[in-house]
Amino acid sequence: MKSTKNFGLWALAWPIFIELFLQALLGMVDTIMVSRISDDAVAVVGLSGQLFNALTTLFMTIAGGAGILVAQKLGSKRGEDARTIAIMGFTSSLAIGLVISLLLYTQSHAIAGLLHVEDDLLPLWNVYVRNVGGGMFLLATIASLSTAIRNTGNTRAPMYTGIAMNVLHIFLNYVLIFGELGFPKWGLAGVTVSDNVCRFLAALVLLYVFVHSFERKIVLFDLKIFNPKLFREILKIGWPMGVNMAGWLFSQLAIFAFIAMLGAKELAARTYMNTMESFCFMLGYAVALAIQIRVAHLFGAARTREAYSEAFRALYIGLALVTSNALLLYAIGNSFLRVFTTDPDILAIGHSLLVLNLILQPAKMLNMGMNNSLSAVGDTRFTMVVAIVSMSLVATGCSYWFGLQAGWGLIGIYCCMIADEILRGVVVLFRWRGKKYLLRAKTETRPPSADSEAAALPG
Template structure:
């Protein structure tokens, strides 16, 4: 395994391109759907929050496996890394298939349970059943991309994202405007476009994955299941999944609160979600690359390098997100006008752009240090602070201040900002404590001492002297 694949630059720039293209996919999706109606935009934004929430069910396995793959490769145990990837693929595919069936059968009741405005339910029923029906593709695509990326090959998922974006944009345009001989199917067409582009991306990633490890993966390998390795995956993965679930479900709850404030507020938040993605793309790509790098260094016992890598991510990422937030503030009103001409939505959006200046540095602090802790396997700590902060501060206070007291979307944003900084500060304290790094150093010292007596047993005369 080439070590230079795990440098920060080699890992981060393809991740950034991939994330940027995903952002572009979402932005173009929202822009094109806005040509249909603001209601359609609200349905897409709301439904995507639901899908993000459900992905945590298989992201638990995929995320844990990704970290473990990088750690195993760092300690030169490629066969175990290969087995971990196969196990995670099988398990996540099964979870995704179950979710697909549920979303196809009961999309309407799900929308109502989530407090979606009644006038949006008919559109939501169509969109959720089609896009949600492909949740198995999302599960497989996510797992393959994570496995490939954590072997140091960040270019493969990037090139796949390029192709997926091109296909999705072309099909979106065709279905919405009736171009290229496509039927003009509106939001239904957008859903079909999403499904088809993900299917193609999954097939491409599967082709790359087969040759990712030194020993090629075959169909017969799908019978492999190692309980010990699966236990290792879940030890890292289940707290990681709970942490991700906390964030996604809290965001889903917040979207429900926004829906209570009206469709225009919900649409404004959806537009802001798209614009905010621009702010932390570079920062998040650095944080994600650092997670892979730290996991690899940690697996190889290079603890000092792993410790300093987190601070390097902050040093690089923090200025980037702050600059991007400033650019967005200056150009935000124009960008929002590309999506909608509704004056109330524009007013809400512009007011949130100022708060975004405070939000993004907190996010960067959280991303860099949270991902660094996850890379070491310290996922339970990240989970615990997420359970406390996201539900009490981000969600609980958002409902109390934004809905109950009637302070609206600005109060909800203030709660989200507070949550980011609170978790970031606790993660910084934890990282400075070096708990897992010290444990690794102690483990390596014990291994060294075990080997030392063995050497003396083989050559006892080396310890003797004669006068």
């Protein structure tokens, strides 16, 4: 069984941060390399990335719910249940990923029509979506395995895997896009080959770690395991998380479609800003992911008072980190933008977005930190309802009205995104302070000592 020392906030957070940093660095290098192909290629990668993110919610519904339960079961000393849940999370996510891969590979042109992709972008779109989308089952494998491994307290293995794969990905991108070192010059198609090769190797490494992550080694025969009772527990937590995530990502996809209607320059500017913002928020996001694992483990162990206070401790740390990073990005952001493009219109738009980012990032941290804490204790339906209402009316509806109809453009859309994050963040903050789920002491996963612990909660 994993030692509880693996579930300390910083022990969990720093490997996650390193992994996220490398992913963001890879994203920046990818964007720079793709920008050398054309701004149209950047626009295709940006828009298709939103599509891929939206579709990942279909398997992250299972993987996310399973991950939280793995941490809870380990906290309550039910290692066999944790093992069974992790296996079901992996096999179910893989099955869903295979269906998504088939859909994207065969229907890329039809999907382009739904997203109003410009005709000039269609050749690049079909190459990228068919090839990268066809490998989505590999992403499903990586996501489910990484989530399960992290929730055992082992956040280092995904980090080390990420380091190796990112180095390889940058190398393959370089030689396959530009035809260096005797490799063929494939342009955007080279990026798709690089993506799938690296995902395949990462999946193999994580699978090896996964089978050794529990007291009893996972063998091939175990992949047939299916426990209906435990699977219902996964769905109980996971489906609202999946709807929440899907709502956010489809909202972002709609917003990207609105931006695409504004023009290719606005779409390219938003794509460049996405890359830079990922650096700005990664420390806070690492803390948010770590606190979800920690709160779930503490909740499973009936240490409810500590779970309550740890959520606020993580929030304060995260707010300090993302605010500092937003200020730093504002100071150096214009120079970074010139790494991607020299187009004066795109640079002007980017400068305005850097100012708004000073408000957006702390708002995202508040929302993410409190949402993850509530999810860790199983209070996922409330966050789902709040998210769907706010994202539908404020993020998406207002973005369309102010961004397109009122003529505020990309600035108006950004203001609506900020309003959505603030609204949701404040609502879930008050929900956590109400301690509804923490005060539910008598559950199947928690020992009788939970009653005295819950009664001692502050507030």
